[in-house]
Amino acid sequence: MYVFLNHRFIAQEKAMLHISDLAIQRGYGVFDFFRLREGVLLYAEDHLQRLIQSAKFMHLECPYTANDMQQILRQLVQTNGIPNAGIRIILTGGYSPDAYEPTTPNFLIVQSPLQIDDNTEPKKVNIITHEFVRDLPEAKTINYSMGIWLLKKIKEQHAHDVLYHQNGIVSEFPRSNIFIVTENDEIITPATNALKGITRKRVLELSCKGYDVKEGTVTLHDIAQAKEVFLTSSTKRIQAVVEIDGKRIGDGQTGDTTRQLLAHLICKEKEYAMATFA
Amino acid sequence: MYVFLNHRFIAQEKAMLHISDLAIQRGYGVFDFFRLREGVLLYAEDHLQRLIQSAKFMHLECPYTANDMQQILRQLVQTNGIPNAGIRIILTGGYSPDAYEPTTPNFLIVQSPLQIDDNTEPKKVNIITHEFVRDLPEAKTINYSMGIWLLKKIKEQHAHDVLYHQNGIVSEFPRSNIFIVTENDEIITPATNALKGITRKRVLELSCKGYDVKEGTVTLHDIAQAKEVFLTSSTKRIQAVVEIDGKRIGDGQTGDTTRQLLAHLICKEKEYAMATFA
Numbered sequence: 001m002y003v004f005l006n007h008r009f010i011a012q013e014k015a016m017l018h019i020s021d022l023a024i025q026r027g028y029g030v031f032d033f034f035r036l037r038e039g040v041l042l043y044a045e046d047h048l049q050r051l052i053q054s055a056k057f058m059h060l061e062c063p064y065t066a067n068d069m070q071q072i073l074r075q076l077v078q079t080n081g082i083p084n085a086g087i088r089i090i091l092t093g094g095y096s097p098d099a100y101e102p103t104t105p106n107f108l109i110v111q112s113p114l115q116i117d118d119n120t121e122p123k124k125v126n127i128i129t130h131e132f133v134r135d136l137p138e139a140k141t142i143n144y145s146m147g148i149w150l151l152k153k154i155k156e157q158h159a160h161d162v163l164y165h166q167n168g169i170v171s172e173f174p175r176s177n178i179f180i181v182t183e184n185d186e187i188i189t190p191a192t193n194a195l196k197g198i199t200r201k202r203v204l205e206l207s208c209k210g211y212d213v214k215e216g217t218v219t220l221h222d223i224a225q226a227k228e229v230f231l232t233s234s235t236k237r238i239q240a241v242v243e244i245d246g247k248r249i250g251d252g253q254t255g256d257t258t259r260q261l262l263a264h265l266i267c268k269e270k271e272y273a274m275a276t277f278a
Numbered sequence: 279m280y281v282f283l284n285h286r287f288i289a290q291e292k293a294m295l296h297i298s299d300l301a302i303q304r305g306y307g308v309f310d311f312f313r314l315r316e317g318v319l320l321y322a323e324d325h326l327q328r329l330i331q332s333a334k335f336m337h338l339e340c341p342y343t344a345n346d347m348q349q350i351l352r353q354l355v356q357t358n359g360i361p362n363a364g365i366r367i368i369l370t371g372g373y374s375p376d377a378y379e380p381t382t383p384n385f386l387i388v389q390s391p392l393q394i395d396d397n398t399e400p401k402k403v404n405i406i407t408h409e410f411v412r413d414l415p416e417a418k419t420i421n422y423s424m425g426i427w428l429l430k431k432i433k434e435q436h437a438h439d440v441l442y443h444q445n446g447i448v449s450e451f452p453r454s455n456i457f458i459v460t461e462n463d464e465i466i467t468p469a470t471n472a473l474k475g476i477t478r479k480r481v482l483e484l485s486c487k488g489y490d491v492k493e494g495t496v497t498l499h500d501i502a503q504a505k506e507v508f509l510t511s512s513t514k515r516i517q518a519v520v521e522i523d524g525k526r527i528g529d530g531q532t533g534d535t536t537r538q539l540l541a542h543l544i545c546k547e548k549e550y551a552m553a554t555f556a
Contacts, residue, residue: 003297016294017302019281019386024295024370026422027305058423059430088377092302093426099366099390102426108297112377135413135424143423144304145336146413148371148380152337 002079004072004109007063009079017106022093028102029092029142030054034198034234035114036085040273041073042234046198048089054139055091060105062091069109076109086114086235090142116235120263122254125160125231126243128153129220132164133171137193147174161231163244166193170218173231178241179203180218181228181257188222191215199232199265206264211257220244228255238262280357282350282387285341287357295384300371306380307370307420308332312476312512313392314363318551319351320512324476326367332417333369338383340369347387354387364392364513368420394513398541400532403438403509404521406431407498410442411449415471425452439509441522444471448496451509456519457481458496459506459535466500469493477510477543484542489535498522506533516540 001012022028032051035042048066055062064072073087088110094103130153132146150162163178164171170178172194179189179200189200207213223229229241229249238261240254279290300306310329313320326344333340342350351365366388372381408431410424428440441456442449448456450472457467457478467478485491501507507519507527516539518532 005297013296015297017297018291019283019293019295019368019388021302022426023305024299024301024307024368025309025366025420026426027301027307027420028423028426029302029305031303058427088303090297090302100422100426101429110297132413135410135421136427141423142303142305143413143421144378145306145419145421148300148304148306148378149336149414151379 001111002076003111004076006107009076012110015108017092018095020095020097020099021106022096022099022102023142025096025099026093027143027145028058029090029105030058030060030139031088031090031142032140033086033088035116036077036083036087036111037269037273039077039083040276041070041077041087042269042272043198043202044070044073046201050140050196050198051089051091054141055105057136057139058141060091060093060102063105063107072109076111080111082111082113084113084115085111087111114235116237118266120259120266122230122238122240122258122262123236124240124242124254127161127163127241128157128159129163129165129245131166133166133193134164137171137195140195144174150174165220168220170220170223176231176233176236178218179230179232180222180226181255182222183225183227185212185257187211187213187257188216188218190218197232199234199237202265202268203232203261206261209264211261223249226250228258230258230261237265279389280354281389282354284385287354290388293386295370296373298373298375298377299384300374300377300380301420303374303377304371305421305423306336307368307383308336308338308417309366309368309420310418311364311366313394314355314361314365314389315547315551317355317361318554319348319355319365320547320550321476322348322351324479328418328474328476329367329369332419333383335414335417336419338369338371338380341383341385350387354389358389360389360391362391362393363389365389392513394515396544398537398544400508400516400518400536400540401514402518402520402532405439405441405519406435406437407441407443407523409444411444411471412442415449415473418473422452428452443498446498448498448501454509454511454514456496457508457510458500458504459533460500461503461505463490463535465489465491465535466494466496468496475510477512477515480543480546481510481539484539487542489539501527504528506536508536508539515543
């Protein structure tokens with residue numbers, strides 16, 4: 001397997017960064033992650049634009065345009081020959097002489113096998129909550145200290161994931177967005193303090209299919225009252241959240257809206273793939 | 279210059295980590311930093327204990343005891359032959375197959391030349407403020423996203439550093455602790471949400487010299503009313519904070535207490551060095 005590291009393709013096992021890199025010294029960097037589906041870079045424009053925006057927000061200079069990256073990505077996936085995969089692009093703070101000031105970033109792309117089936121029945125998950133807001137929610141930084149630190153608590157409580165909130169106002173999961181479906185069939189996702197997820201964006205676009213989907217404020221109380229709750233991410237698409245902190249949500253079963261939206265998402269993926277090949 | 283990386287001493291320029299390390303992937307790791315003063319590892323027990331506690335808190339297994347590390351450190355500094363230096367020990371989340379779950383940590387020690395003179399006149403600094411609390415203030419993690427992100431703002435405002443507070447309750451600087459000296463000559467440092475700095479600890483110990491120094495609550499209002507404000511860190515020892523958000527603190531000059539405490543700290547360092555050599 002090859003990776004792309006600072007302007008060249010090299011064998012993955014040889015892809016190293018010097019210890020003076022600001023990711024190692026100070027956890028400073030940004031990244032993005034998306035799927036290769038049957039050889040198609042799924043929603044790559046969205047992800048590359050977000051990476052460029054994350055870099056700009058964190059005062060890091062991305063060495064490539066979105067077009068450059070598209071070309072590098074095509075070459076990489078062709079060389080590796082693995083049609084279903086996850087693609088991770090990382091931009092670090094670079095080799096810093098004083099271990100604090102960012103310099104020219106190190107840029108890397110890693111491809112890892114990842115097979116997601118097109119099963120339209122959403123997985124059911126139970127979640128716990130934790131009071132926290134991500135440091136710089138405007139950017140997709142590599143800082144997952146809190147999310148990883150909470151893995152122990154998630155396991156201890158036999159949960160699948162942890163939802164961040166502050167004073168009861170909900171923001172996001174460490175690696176996913178949240179939506180609720182209200183009694184009035186409004187579909188709402190937090191407008192602030194949450195990463196602008198690309199799957200989240202796809203769900204918001206489903207308003208054109210007649211769904212009343214929008215950004216707004218979501219509280220823990222709203223979740224307790226919700227008919228349905230689901231999470232979204234590039235690798236999970238849509239999963240039904242059926243339990244929070246040990247309390248059942250709605251009737252504890254996957255709701256109709258959640259199920260319909262997942263079907264729409266899978267459909268969209270297929271359409272995107274066809275359009276890209278066309 | 280040699281560094282210590284995963285059980286062996288290697289040339290610094292060859293010290294690399296594979297890109298699957300969780301510091302690069304997710305900014306996950308802990309570290310500590312202290313000074314080598316004329317060949318003496320200054321307050322090494324305190325720093326090594328804190329590193330071990332940081333690792334434990336972050337669910338990372340430190341591969342060495344404090345005694346092991348003392349031995350490795352002595353060998354490293356002897357090999358490098360640079361008597362005045364900074365010593366950085368980093369413990370990362372390790373090479374993670376799924377780029378999220380911590381594994382066996384990578385452990386590294388880096389020595390860099392660092393000369394601190396014994397000038398007893400404190401440097402005067404002006405600071406700005408930012409509303410923020412460090413994610414996991416109990417541990418010295420490598421996550422400095424916010425501190426580094428704020429470098430631009432610090433420069434733009436011609437300041438030296440930025441002080442974190444939440445709703446006006448002060449915690450710490452990205453890399454230093456804060457103390458105020460009140461009108462009644464109480465010397466107070468924030469008790470919570472701040473790293474338990476080793477220089478901070480040395481200042482707290484000065485209560486045995488008759489100073490009324492203690493942990494407590496410090497607000498931005500307290501700072502505005504304070505007679506003196508100073509910051510502490512291993513590399514800065516004590517610096518006089520004379521301006522905050524463009525407003526003068528006290529009479530805008532270094533206070534007597536700040537100056538006395540710095541003299542005590544330098545004295546303590548010399549005593550420690552002598553005791554260690556004895």
